Amino acid sequence: MKVFITRVIPQAGLRLLEEAGLTIEQWTKKRNLTPAELVDHCRDADALLSAGSSKIDAGFLAAVPHLKVIALHAVGYDNVDITAATAHGIPIGNTPGVLTDATADTAFLLMLATSRKAFYLHKKILRGDWNFFEPTANLGLSLEGKTLGIFGMGSIGQAMARRSKAAYNMPILYHNRKPCTTAEKELGARYVSFETLLRESDVLSVHAPLTADTQDKFNAAAFAQMKPNAIFVNTARGGLHNEPDLISALLNHQIWGAGLDVTNPEPMHPDNVLLQMPNVCVLPHIGSATVETRDAMAILAARNIIAGLKGERLPAVVNPQVYEGKPAGRPAL
Ligand SMILES: NC(=O)C1=CN([C@@H]2O[C@H](COP(=O)(O)OP(=O)(O)OC[C@H]3O[C@@H](n4cnc5c(N)ncnc54)[C@H](OP(=O)(O)O)[C@@H]3O)[C@@H](O)[C@H]2O)C=CC1
Numbered sequence: 001m002k003v004f005i006t007r008v009i010p011q012a013g014l015r016l017l018e019e020a021g022l023t024i025e026q027w028t029k030k031r032n033l034t035p036a037e038l039v040d041h042c043r044d045a046d047a048l049l050s051a052g053s054s055k056i057d058a059g060f061l062a063a064v065p066h067l068k069v070i071a072l073h074a075v076g077y078d079n080v081d082i083t084a085a086t087a088h089g090i091p092i093g094n095t096p097g098v099l100t101d102a103t104a105d106t107a108f109l110l111m112l113a114t115s116r117k118a119f120y121l122h123k124k125i126l127r128g129d130w131n132f133f134e135p136t137a138n139l140g141l142s143l144e145g146k147t148l149g150i151f152g153m154g155s156i157g158q159a160m161a162r163r164s165k166a167a168y169n170m171p172i173l174y175h176n177r178k179p180c181t182t183a184e185k186e187l188g189a190r191y192v193s194f195e196t197l198l199r200e201s202d203v204l205s206v207h208a209p210l211t212a213d214t215q216d217k218f219n220a221a222a223f224a225q226m227k228p229n230a231i232f233v234n235t236a237r238g239g240l241h242n243e244p245d246l247i248s249a250l251l252n253h254q255i256w257g258a259g260l261d262v263t264n265p266e267p268m269h270p271d272n273v274l275l276q277m278p279n280v281c282v283l284p285h286i287g288s289a290t291v292e293t294r295d296a297m298a299i300l301a302a303r304n305i306i307a308g309l310k311g312e313r314l315p316a317v318v319n320p321q322v323y324e325g326k327p328a329g330r331p332a333l
């Protein structure tokens with residue numbers, strides 16, 4: 001059976017696929033596949049391991065009748081039409097849990113780096129602009145005791161809150177669609193409305209998935225309600241914030257700074273004005289990018305593929321409804 005892999009992934013995952021006797025075809029070019037190329041490579045594939053943001057929509061699924069399982073090398077699945085995959089009887093696997101700590105570390109890093117203008121000051125040294133000690137220059141904001149707001153108190157949101165409380169004794173507010181009792185018990189987190197989250201957070205860190213409900217959630221109206229000293233951190237998806245509105249909010253001092261691991265579009269253009277702002281830190285979507293975490297993601301993705309091809313339930317399945325009332329596997333449509 002053939003697995004098509006859309007990027008070079010760690011050996012740890014490839015080894016498992018090889019040991020399972022699967023034929024591996026990997027896209028190794030340093031550019032994204034076009035939608036037509038993805039269909040071409042998947043036409044005779046039994047499984048797809050998708051590492052990246054290729055669109056997996058109804059048109060694609062209809063064009064690849066051999067495909068029995070799709071494993072994402074990611075936890076987010078906003079690039080997949082889950083309803084269509086379920087209708088085609090295709091289980092979708094993802095990689096929850098194994099990347100939680102690395103991604104929360106990235107959010108924490110961005111909060112701290114932004115609060116101290118770290119990336120801008122690094123560029124200042126490179127320009128030869130470090131001349132003498134100035135007691136009133138290069139000042140950032142302290143985080144001790146400041147209020148952290150979490151939008152999306154799931155696995156990564158809780159890990160970010162845990163770090164921030166331990167490091168800076170930050171009181172935690174959060175907003176989800178439903179309350180998270182674990183975070184309330186463990187972290188004393190307080191469930192609030194979206195408006196209260198905006199109004200009361202000194203740091204607002206975004207950890208909800210990109211969905212129709214969350215698209216552009218952080219727009220001009222939202223930034224206008226935030227504190228002028230607030231730091232906005234997004235390690236979820238760039239589609240949750242409206243970039244022109246974020247730029248205006250920073251230029252108009254409606255908020256103080258922003259730390260972004262995700263942008264819209266990705267990659268961000270090097271001329272983007274955000275990259276010139278002192279109180280902005282941008283990273284190239286590296287939330288889960290540690291050697292250990294990427295190995296663990298590749299292993300879980302490979303386990304999802306192997307289970308799917310055996311007709312077994314995936315260890316991490318996004319659409320368990322695919323198993324309801326019918327044998328696992330792709331029905332004849
Ligand atoms: N930068 C990077 O490299 C990475 C980015 N990510 C991103 O982080 C996201 C979160 O991952 P993870 O913590 O594992 O996911 P979880 O599913 O554990 O948490 C998501 C949280 O978001 C909440 N949520 C969902 N919809 C809404 C909504 N409409 N409004 C408010 N809250 C909502 C959920 O609560 P409820 O259901 O109660 O609303 C849940 O608590 C991923 O979807 C992915 O996009 C993940 C890993 C790496």
Ligand SMILES: O=CC(=O)O
Pocket residue numbers: 073074075076077099287288
């Ligand atoms: O963005 C990364 C993910 O795992 O989702």
